[in-house]
Structures are given as C-alpha cells and as structure tokens.
Amino acid sequence: MAVIRNRDGMVMYDEPRKRVRTLVRENKFHLCRANLRGADLHGLDLRYANMREADLTGADLTGTRLRNANLDGATLIGANLTGANLGEARLLGALLDNADLTEAYLYRAALRDANLSKADLTKADGAYADMQNSDLHGAILSGASLRYADMTGADMTGALMTGASLHSVHMEGALLAYADLTRADLESTKLMDADLHDAILTGANLSGADLEHASLRRAVLANATAGMATFILADLSDSDLTGAYLVAANLSWADLTGAHLEGANLQFAHLDGATPPGPGPLPDTDTPTPGMGI
Numbered sequence: 446m447a448v449i450r451n452r453d454g455m456v457m458y459d460e461p462r463k464r465v466r467t468l469v470r471e472n473k474f475h476l477c478r479a480n481l482r483g484a485d486l487h488g489l490d491l492r493y494a495n496m497r498e499a500d501l502t503g504a505d506l507t508g509t510r511l512r513n514a515n516l517d518g519a520t521l522i523g524a525n526l527t528g529a530n531l532g533e534a535r536l537l538g539a540l541l542d543n544a545d546l547t548e549a550y551l552y553r554a555a556l557r558d559a560n561l562s563k564a565d566l567t568k569a570d571g572a573y574a575d576m577q578n579s580d581l582h583g584a585i586l587s588g589a590s591l592r593y594a595d596m597t598g599a600d601m602t603g604a605l606m607t608g609a610s611l612h613s614v615h616m617e618g619a620l621l622a623y624a625d626l627t628r629a630d631l632e633s634t635k636l637m638d639a640d641l642h643d644a645i646l647t648g649a650n651l652s653g654a655d656l657e658h659a660s661l662r663r664a665v666l667a668n669a670t671a672g673m674a675t676f677i678l679a680d681l682s683d684s685d686l687t688g689a690y691l692v693a694a695n696l697s698w699a700d701l702t703g704a705h706l707e708g709a710n711l712q713f714a715h716l717d718g719a720t721p722p723g724p725g726p727l728p729d730t731d732t733p734t735p736g737m738g739i
Contacts, residue, residue, distance in 0.1 A: 487525075582620075642680075682720075701727075 476496040487507045491514055498518040507527045517537045524544045532552040536559050544564045551571035556579050563583040574594045582602040590610040600620045607627045614634045621641045626649050633653045642662040651671040658678045668688040676696045683703040691711050698718040706722060714730045721727050 476491075476494055476499050478497070479499045481504055482500050482502045484501065484504045486501075486509050487505045488509060490510045492510050492512045494511070494514045496519055497515050498520075499516070500520045501524050502520050503523045504521070505525050506521075506529050507525050508529060509526070510530045511534050512530050512532045514531070514534045516539050517535050518539060519536065520540045521544050522540050522542045524541070526549050527545050527547045528549065529546070530550045531554050532550050533554060534551075535555045537555055538558045539556070539560070541559060541561045541564050544561070546561075546564055546566045546569050549566070549569045551569055551574050553573045554571065554575070556571075556574055556576045558578050559576070560580045561584050562580050564581070565585045566589050567585055568588040569586070569590070571589065571591045571594055574591065576591075576594055576596045576599055578598040579596070580600050581604055582600045584601065584604045586601075586604060586606045586609050588608050589606070591614055592610050592612040593614065594611075595615045596619055597615050598618045599616070601624050602620050603623045604621070605625050606629050607625055609626070609629045611626075611629055611631050611634055613632070616639055617635050617637045619636070619639045621639055621644050623643045624641070625645045627645055628648045629646070630650045631646075631654050632650050634651070634655075636654060636656045636659050639656065639659045641656075641664050642660050644661070644664045646664060646666045646669050649666070649669045651666075651669055651674045653673050654671065655675045656679050657675050659676070660680045661676075661684050662680050663683045664681070665685045666689050667685050669686075670690045671694050672690055672692045674691070674694045676694060676699045679696070679699045681696075681704050682700045684701075685705045686709050687705050688708040689706075689710070691709055691714050693713045693715075694711075695715040696719050697715050699716075700720045701722045702720050704722045706728070711728055711730045716727045716730060719727060
C-alpha cells in the first residue's frame with residue numbers, strides 16, 4: 446500500500462502502490478501545493494505528476510519515477526532522491542538545499558534558478574539539463590555527468606566536482622571560486638567571464654575550452670591539459686601552471702604575473718600582449734619548454 450501522510454499525520458492517500466500510476470494518469474492524484482513533509486514516496490511511479498509548489502521537505506523519494514513531473518517551486522530541502530528518475534522533469538525555482546541526488550537521473554531536467562546548495566549529486570546524470578542561474582555552492586558533484594548542460598551564471602562556489610564530466614557545458618559567467626575540479630573533463634566547455642579564482646584544476650582536461658576574460662587568480666592547473674584552449678584577457682596571476690599542456694593555447698593579453706610555468710608545454714601558444722610572469726621576456730613558443738622555469 447502507498448500510505449501518504451502530510452506533516453500532521455493526516456492520511457492523504459491510501460492506495461495499492463500499483464494503483465498510484467493510474468491515479469496520476471487520470472489526474473486524480475492531486476499533489477499540487479500538497480503538504481508532504483517527510484512523506485514516504487519511495488519507488489512510486491509519479492511520471493507526469495503535478496507537484497508544483499508541493500512541500501516535500503525531508504521526503505523519501507528514493508528510486509521514485511518522476512520523469513516529466515512538474516515540481517516547479519517545490520520545496521525538497523533535505524529530501525532523499527537517491528536513484529530517482531527526474532528525466533525532463535520541471536524544477537524551476539525548486540528548493541533542493543542539502544537534498545541527496547546521488548545517482549539521480551536528471552537528463553534534460555529544467556532546474557533553472559533552483560537552489561541546490563550543499564546538495565549531493567555524486568554520479569548523477571544531468572546531461573543537457575538546464576541549470577542556468579542555479580545555486581550549487583558547496584554542492585557535491587564528484588563523478589557526475591553534466592555534459593552539454595547549460596549552467597550559465599550558476600553559483601558553484603566551493604563545489605566538489607572531482608572527476609566530473611563537464612564536456613561542452615555552458616558556464617559563461619559562472620562562479621567557481623574555490624571549487625575542486627581535479628581531473629574533471631572540461632573539454633570544449635564555455636567559461637567566458639567565469640570566476641575560477643583559487644579553484645583547483647589539477648589534471649583537468651580543458652582542451653579547446655573557452656576561458657576568455659575568466660578569472661583564474663591563484664588557481665591550480667598543475668598538469669592540466671589545455672591544448673588549443675582560449676585564455677584571451679584571462680587573469681592567470683599567481684596561478685600554478687606547472688607541467689600544464691598548453692600547446693597552441695591562446696593566451697593573448699592574459700595576465701601571467703607571478704604565474705608558475707615550470708615544465709609547462711607552450712609550443713605554438715599565442716602570447717601576444719600577455720603580461721610575463723616576472724622580469725624578462727615571455728618564453729619562446731616555437732619549441733617545447735620542458736623543465737623551463739620562468
């Protein structure tokens with residue numbers, strides 16, 4: 446039986462679990478603005494359900510099928526959505542602070558303006574998701590796949606994103622200060638005007654990424670792969686580029702003041718107008734510069 450109670454213990458639905466799907470399909474399962482704090486909804490089939498502005502604080506939604514559901518403006522603070530299917534679901538402006546979305550399926554989900562601060566999205570699949578202007582500060586996205594997602598203007602300050610797949614993601618103007626992107630895949634990602642100061646990108650893949658006018662002050666890019674990446678007008682002052690692969694990268698007019706470039710490969714890199722790391726000229730980019738301290 447699917448016994449669903451609200452926060453006051455009042456039984457809202459008491460139906461066989463297999464019957465719930467029929468009620469949803471017939472629009473007889475009314476959850477819009479429902480009070481479902483702490484409700485047990487695990488494993489239910491709630492595809493296409495209208496749960497707009499529902500209060501699901503602390504609810505158990507593990508393994509719940511919510512594909513194409515409408516959760517716009519819903520409150521899911523501290524909810525357990527482990528393994529939930531939220532493919533193409535609407536969560537515009539939803540509150541998901543501290544929610545557990547481990548291994549959740551968020552393919553093409555609409556999470557614009559959603560609050561996911563300190564949420565756990567470990568190994569979640571959010572490919573093609575719309576996360577514009579979402580709040581992900583302090584969130585955990587280790588091993589998550591967000592390829593081709595739109596995270597323009599998102600706040601990921603201090604987020605843990607180790608090993609995340611962020612291939613071709615739109616992150617223009619995103620806030621990534623102090624974020625840990627160790628070994629993350631950022632190939633062809635759009636990071637124009639993004640704030641990555643003090644971020645950790647050790648061993649990250651930035652091949653073909655666009656970081657024009659991005660702030661990377663004191664960022665760690667040791668052993669990062671950034672061949673053919675664009676750093677035009679980027680602030681790389683005091684950054685660590687030790688052992689970085691920067692072949693054919695465009696660093697024109699970039700600020701490299703105080704940057705560490707020991708062992709970096711700058712072959713064929715463009716350094717027109719760039720500010721040198723210290724006294725003396727910029728390195729010769731016609732040949733590799735292994736072991737060269739600049």
